[in-house]
Amino acid sequence: TVRRAVVTGASSGIGAATARTLAAVGFEVICAARRLDRVQAVADEIGGTAVQCDVTDEADVAALADLVGESLDLLVNNAGGALGQKPVREAEIDAWQTMYDVNVLGSARVTKALLPALIKGQGTVVFVTSTAAESAYEGGAGYCGVKSAQRALAGSLRLELFDQPVRVCEIAPGMVNTEEFSLTRFGGDQARADAVYAGVPDPLVADDIADAIGWMATRPAHVNVDRLVIRPRAQAANH
Ligand code: NJP
Numbered sequence: 001t002v003r004r005a006v007v008t009g010a011s012s013g014i015g016a017a018t019a020r021t022l023a024a025v026g027f028e029v030i031c032a033a034r035r036l037d038r039v040q041a042v043a044d045e046i047g048g049t050a051v052q053c054d055v056t057d058e059a060d061v062a063a064l065a066d067l068v069g070e071s072l073d074l075l076v077n078n079a080g081g082a083l084g085q086k087p088v089r090e091a092e093i094d095a096w097q098t099m100y101d102v103n104v105l106g107s108a109r110v111t112k113a114l115l116p117a118l119i120k121g122q123g124t125v126v127f128v129t130s131t132a133a134e135s136a137y138e139g140g141a142g143y144c145g146v147k148s149a150q151r152a153l154a155g156s157l158r159l160e161l162f163d164q165p166v167r168v169c170e171i172a173p174g175m176v177n178t179e180e181f182s183l184t185r186f187g188g189d190q191a192r193a194d195a196v197y198a199g200v201p202d203p204l205v206a207d208d209i210a211d212a213i214g215w216m217a218t219r220p221a222h223v224n225v226d227r228l229v230i231r232p233r234a235q236a237a238n239h
Pocket of ligand 1 (some may be wrong): 010014026036056078082106114173174178238
């Protein structure tokens with residue numbers, strides 16, 4: 001039987017690359033995101049299914065669960081990003097709230113909704129966190145906190161599912177050169193973005209992370225890859 005996967009935030013960047021990689025290794029992929037035109041294009045390219053899904057919206061997530069049906073082999077909680085990274089003294093708390101809603105509560109909501117299908121399918125859940133989860137940096141308070149919370153979610157879930165045949169994995173990328181992440185990351189503060197990016201002249205590309213997710217998801221059933229940390233060689237380990 002064909003293995004089935006859901007990728008959230010599959011309309012661009014790491015999510016789109018992951019959908020392509022999973023299709024290439026034989027998964028039938030349900031590609032979810034808010035921008036239907038973009039996610040439809042990805043799904044058409046790989047012979048998958050597109051669904052409009054805002055992970056902060058209960059009704060959208062319930063509809064996604066309906067589409068998935070009884071059994072699922074893989075969920076990649078990728079939807080998210082860093083919104084308006086600014087020092088605490090300039091923080092836009094509403095942006096932090098949205099960032100938390102999408103990254104943490106969004107992945108919790110989707111995971112909860114798809115958990116019965118993942119248990120039935122003896123599936124794998126992957127959380128896309130960040131090296132920001134394990135470090136602090138100037139301007140990163142909001143994002144570091146959000147990604148740490150997502151890491152805690154993955155860790156708790158793994159323990160809760162200890163007696164179930166479900167794997168819970170985390171991938172923590174360093175700086176990845178994706179289309180939109182870098183634009184939103186510094187809240188339009190180009191000078192700050194330039195300063196940070198200048199320190200990492202050769203960032204990862206989305207396929208570096210997609211390849212690793214494909215590898216995690218295709219390990220033998222008795223192997224759980226708890227966490228992969230992948231960063232550009234030129235990115236300082238504490239960044
Ligand atoms: O960014 P981008 P990445 N409901 O902006 C979707 C983490 N990460 O690929 O809804 C559903 O191209 C959005 O789709 P749409 C990062 O934190 C990155 O770089 O159509 N989906 C889009 O497909 C994030 O968790 C780097 O707008 C929602 C996707 O999310 C993941 O990698 C480093 C949504 C974002 O794609 C993918 O980021 C790192 C919602 N409410 C971790 N809101 C990096 N790039 O350097 C957004 O350590 N999306």
